[in-house]
Structures are given as structure tokens and as C-alpha cells.
Amino acid sequence: MASSEVDQKFLGKLAKAVENDNPLLAQILFKILGLSINLSAQLITARKQRRPETGQGPPVDLDLVFHIIWLSREGLMLLEQYVLPMVGNYVELKVLAYKLRASFLHIIVLFHNTPPVSTMAVSTPENHASTTVPGLPPNRVDKGKGVARDDEDDIQTLEPPRGLEGGPVGPPPGFGLEPPTAFLLKPGDYLPKAHEYFRSAVGLADQLLWGSHSLRLSVKTEYCAFLYECVHDAEGSRRLANATIAEVYNATEGVDDDMFTDACELVAVLTKMGKRGLGSNNTLRSGAQGSGSGTQETPQAEPTIQTTDPTAPPPGMI
Incomplete structure (x- = not known):
């Protein structure tokens, strides 16, 4: 991925090579290198927590996912705003920039895509929502025969407390379907764009x-x-x-x-x-x-x- 050792070697070597001709480009490449090294450790931890192919293991730590998506988003922004417009005259750097753009989006697809495409993604809050009302004992469903209560001897119908007639108040429309990472990056299907980026990177690598x-x-x-x-x-x-x-x-x-x-x-x-x-x-x-x-x-x-x-x-x- 964007954290591979080969990519990191080329980032450091090419940043040093363009330092005299284009100091700004070199500075951005060194920033992406540091970001990539940090991201590498985060990805290793995430994959150890949950095997991507089988989904075995506990859910990936949410704070870790936040960090991974944030790093990937920042790397993608640096590439699109600063690096890609300035790589026209550099052969290896141009291929590397196109590859890293696809790589950062690959990580976003793994952890943030809507709909999810891998077991590394974080599920939406509604999948874990509780049906109980705070302050009241949980109801037990009696296999289709109605609601079974703990006080089964008391058959008197109880009126719900004032203010709870409509049940628990849910989130505003649309918010319940968004993943917890929505504040970092707009939810959406990034898979087609990532596939397009990989095709561009492969075509450029084959050509150059x-x-x-x-x-x-x-x-x-x-x-x-x-x-x-x-x-x-x-x-x-x-x-x-x-x-x-x-x-x-x-x-x-x-x-x-x-x-x-x-x-x-x-x-x-x-x-x-x-x-x-x-x-x-x-x-x-x-x-x-x-x-x-x-x-x-x-x-x-x-x-x-x-x-x-x-x-x-x-x-x-x-």
C-alpha cells in the first residue's frame, strides 16, 4: 500500500533528488514519507486485530480506524493539491505519485467505503443500536406471543410514562445510516474511483x-x-x-x-x-x-x- 517499503524508499530518494530544483515539491514528498511511515504501523496493527480475509478476531479499534482514515485523507490531499501538478518532468516520480493516489484511496475503500467491501470497515451505529429505553428494564420477546415481562403475575395494562409514548428518540433523518468515520470523510462509494486510479497508475507504469x-x-x-x-x-x-x-x-x-x-x-x-x-x-x-x-x-x-x-x-x- 502507500506504506510499502519500496514506495518509502522511492519517496525518500526522489525527494532528495528534486530538492535543489523544486524545494516545495521535496518538502511535500518528505511530509508524505513521514505520513506513510506512520500509516504503515497503523495498518499492521489493524490487520493483526482483524484478519481481512476471514474477519476473525475482535472488531478493529475505532480510534485506530479514525487515525488510518485521517492519514489516508491527508496523504491524498497532499498528492492531489501539490505533487501531481508538479510531476510532469519526472518519470519515476510521476509513476509513484499516481500509484500513491490509488494506494491512499485503496485504504479508504477498505475502512470507510459505503457500502462496505471488506471486514476491515466499521459498521454503522444502527447495527449496534439498543432497543432498550434508558432507565427502564429491558423487555423480553416471547417468541412471537407478545412481550414477556419480569412481573408476569401482574397482567394489568400499564400506561407508558408521559413523554415515552412514541418510544426512544432516534437520530435525525439520514444520520443513523452514516458510519462513525463520517466526520473525517464524506461517506460514499469510493470503489469505482479507486479502480480508475489503479488503472491509470498501471498504464503509466507499463508506458514509462x-x-x-x-x-x-x-x-x-x-x-x-x-x-x-x-x-x-x-x-x-x-x-x-x-x-x-x-x-x-x-x-x-x-x-x-x-x-x-x-x-x-x-x-x-x-x-x-x-x-x-x-x-x-x-x-x-x-x-x-x-x-x-x-x-x-x-x-x-x-x-x-x-x-x-x-x-x-x-x-x-x-
Whole structure:
């Protein structure tokens, strides 16, 4: 996501590179870097509290969700207002900015989308609303036979106290359907916009960067995660992961040692994503997401990447 180590490396490196030419842009990039590092820790905590695929575990802490959405909103605003208008002449920075824009919105979709698309989202208050009136004992429903009271011997009909004839007063119209995070960001369906941003970032990465470039791999790795977690297109996520690995395998451009290490790690993640939702024999698991129908999938060959030193053979991918 916007907190990935690869993105953070490029943020720091590119901010330093443009510092002399564009001090304001460098300053904003350093702010986004600090925000991203903070957001990374928050996301790790949230995912530990509640596994995103199964929904197991206690509900995610509400204060933590507030912080995550606020950081994502601030990062998105910085990108749209300051970074994107100034990245026209920078190739890697332009790809990174488009990727981060999609990434921040990806997080917002996970935690704040209406309707919710993942188990990480916070439910609306009405889902947890109590039907009891403060100050009165709770009523017990007697399986369709009316209301059972604790004092069953007293069959006298009691008039409700003055002011409670209409029952408990609910929130104003419309407010009961809003999530608790509505004060941070307007509720709505952000999924189509996030999908559009990812398509733009992927198209730009394909146009400007070679197949084994770690930033290009970062864009497609998160797009795979977005397809699986938010769009619920497991088959599309697997196809993209395997196609990206094939692009790395076919790339002939050399990379330095640092980019080679990042590429190895991302290919390892893509390899797992290419098998997610499949059983041990590469067939679809029962109840798995996606449009597949139990067809066989051949495991993707592990690629190698050409290093900048032609005399040293590259190590195998993880």
C-alpha cells in the first residue's frame, strides 16, 4: 500500500533528488514519507486485530480506524493539491505519485467505503443500536406471543410514562445510516474511483518503466491486492500476478543491487498472490472468491533478473 517499503524508499530518494530544483515539491514528498511511515504501523496493527480475509478476531479499534482514515485523507490531499501538478518532468516520480493516489484511496475503500467491501470497515451505529429505553428494564420477546415481562403475575395494562409514548428518540433523518468515520470523510462509494486510479497508475507504469523495475512491480502488486480485497475478483488478481511475474522473467534491462533485492521480494509476494484462493493442487478451493470454476492453473516459473554486473550470474528468485 502507500506504506510499502519500496514506495518509502522511492519517496525518500526522489525527494532528495528534486530538492535543489523544486524545494516545495521535496518538502511535500518528505511530509508524505513521514505520513506513510506512520500509516504503515497503523495498518499492521489493524490487520493483526482483524484478519481481512476471514474477519476473525475482535472488531478493529475505532480510534485506530479514525487515525488510518485521517492519514489516508491527508496523504491524498497532499498528492492531489501539490505533487501531481508538479510531476510532469519526472518519470519515476510521476509513476509513484499516481500509484500513491490509488494506494491512499485503496485504504479508504477498505475502512470507510459505503457500502462496505471488506471486514476491515466499521459498521454503522444502527447495527449496534439498543432497543432498550434508558432507565427502564429491558423487555423480553416471547417468541412471537407478545412481550414477556419480569412481573408476569401482574397482567394489568400499564400506561407508558408521559413523554415515552412514541418510544426512544432516534437520530435525525439520514444520520443513523452514516458510519462513525463520517466526520473525517464524506461517506460514499469510493470503489469505482479507486479502480480508475489503479488503472491509470498501471498504464503509466507499463508506458514509462521496464518489466523488472521495482516501482512498476509495486504498482501491480498492490493492484492485485485491491482486486482481491475490494473488487473480490480473485481470478483477475491471480492472472495479473502471474502476468507480472512473466514480465519480470522476460525483462532484459539491468538493475542495481538494491532494486534487484526489492524485485525479488515483490516477486515472492506476487507468487503467493498468484496462488491465493487455490488449493494445494492448484484448483479453486470451495467457496473461494473469483469467477473461476475449479480449473487447473499451472504454477508460474520463478523468474530471474539480469543484474548490472554481466560477469556475475544472478541468484534465483525467492
